[in-house]
Amino acid sequence: MDSWKKKFAVIWSGQLFSILSSAIVQFAIVLWLSFETKSAEVLSFAMIAALLPQTLIGPFVGVFVDRWSRKRTMILADTFVAFCSAVLALLFYLDCVEIWHIYVLLAFRSVGSAFHNPAMEASVPLLAPESELLRVSGINQVIYSICNIAGPALGAVFMTSFDMTYVLMFDVAGALIACTSLLFVVIPNPGKKAEDEDRHVLREMKEGFNVVYRQPGLKWMMMLSIIVTFFLMPVATLFPLMTLNHFNGNAFEMSLVEVIWGVGMLLGGGILSVWKFKGRKTILINASYVVLGLTFLFSGVLPHSGFIYFVILTAIAGVSAPFFHGPFTSLLQIYIHSSYLGRVFSLLGSASMLPSMIGLAATGYIADTIGVANSFIISGAVITLVGLYSFFVKPIRLLEEGTRNL
Incomplete structure (x- = not known):
């Protein structure tokens, strides 16, 4: 080994x-x-x-x-x-x-x-x-x-x-x-750059932001991922209500959907761990958006008797999820110098969690005013469009031809 x-x-x-x-x-x-x-x-x-x-x-x-x-x-x-x-x-x-x-x-x-x-x-x-x-x-x-x-x-x-x-x-x-x-x-620490001698927290935070901003492909990917998360999180919190209200399910069926999602992610992660993918990672990310969005969209239009199809769509969504997170993480690790990675991952985590807060606070309002099924349809349509649009963004297409370890 x-x-x-x-x-x-x-x-x-x-x-x-x-x-x-x-x-x-x-x-x-x-x-x-x-x-x-x-x-x-x-x-x-x-x-x-x-x-x-x-x-x-x-x-x-x-x-x-x-x-x-x-x-x-x-x-x-x-x-x-x-x-x-x-x-x-x-x-x-x-x-x-x-x-x-x-x-x-x-x-x-x-x-x-x-x-x-x-x-x-x-x-x-x-x-x-x-x-x-x-x-x-x-x-x-x-x-x-x-x-x-x-x-x-x-x-x-x-x-x-x-x-x-x-x-x-x-x-x-x-x-x-x-x-x-x-x-x-033994985990080696990254080599420090010359400018690191004069340290200042706000300046170093700005450096973490700028290192992403200087790479147009990564900048576009992070902005689109934040948009996807903004529409994803409210729907993610509505899965139990979708099972209970739209499909007239019970506690067992609620837990079944959660388990199926987890099994799907396990399968998707397993594929990534053994598949030596040689193509462009951005294609996997964009495709995962499209698949995830379509599963939400189709789930929202299912009839009340379509619970079994909801389970199947949830499994497909679970499989697709690692094909965003895994390639995106590896792209950041490739294209960002290791001395900046802590700042970049922290910045991405904070930017991604803010929509989680909004989605969590708005869950009840969304379910009562828009309707659970309509929420799935709207969010799924937006996420699908973002995924399709990503294929046509030139900086994203050119990302894996660009400079590494900025």
């Missing part, structure tokens, strides 16, 4: 435990809040608490990710997340937990994730050869898909079998395993 593959095997083994344990705890917290409050508003606030800090501090975090040792950053971030889970476990053990405690600790966990995720993404091109970056992204998608499928199922089982104190300690154990695995791996 190649040296870089051994390093990734060690890192992925630890990250699998960490991501899975976080997925278990996250779903267990959602279930606990659902049973205790039976309030959609409480769940919305919990999701906002878990996402908003990453969105707000992301551009600042990227500056420090690029300054610091990326290995040390990941270890400290995982340790901080474990500490937050341990504090929440203690509150449950003392039987003094309040809803606001959960909001606050979810927000702190989000701060830890804001440092960990870009540090991990920015480390990949320092470890793997350029020709393997797309496959590495595919394997990452497989890991996340496995956790997205197994996390809710195990979270439900653990919550009904154990006290919440012990469920939360799974997250602590997962983080400790991830930190331990990183101790056995």
Whole structure:
């Protein structure tokens, strides 16, 4: 086995435990809040608490990710997340937990994730050869898909079998395993450029923005991905209502749709991880937009008796999703110098999460005024048009003929 593959095997083994344990705890917290409050508003606030800090501090975090040792950053971030889970476990053990405690600790966990995720993404091109970056992204998608499928199922089982104190300690154990695995791996830090000697946070944030702005192809891709996310997130939050209201489904059918989506993503990530794609990655990204948009559009026009077709379309959408994220991530890792990647990934994460906040806040209004099925139709049509338009944007077509590692 190649040296870089051994390093990734060690890192992925630890990250699998960490991501899975976080997925278990996250779903267990959602279930606990659902049973205790039976309030959609409480769940919305919990999701906002878990996402908003990453969105707000992301551009600042990227500056420090690029300054610091990326290995040390990941270890400290995982340790901080474990500490937050341990504090929440203690509150449950003392039987003094309040809803606001959960909001606050979810927000702190989000701060830890804001440092960990870009540090991990920015480390990949320092470890793997350029020709393997797309496959590495595919394997990452497989890991996340496995956790997205197994996390809710195990979270439900653990919550009904154990006290919440012990469920939360799974997250602590997962983080400790991830930190331990990183101790056995050497992650090189990118070479610093001459201008890095005179450091200033706002100036470095601007540099992260400018390095993307100077590459027209990447600039167009990021703008179009933000538009897609803006129309995707409201629909993503409406999947349960689509199953319940439009198709007159039940709890089993709701969970079936979630599992099918996860299985589709697992399959799509698996294809990317074994397929040595030689063509232009931008074609995969544009095509994934078109496929994803058409699945939403067709789902919205299905009759009330068409649930089985909704499941099939959801599976196709799940398969197509990694063909955007994986190639896009590898393109950033190829065309952006490693010393800027922390800032670029943080900036992209924040820009992508802002639509999530809007979609989450507007879900109820959209469902009541536009209608769930019409929301799928409108969002699907827009996403399809964006995908088709992307094929004709000259800077995107020329991207993979341009200068690398700006």
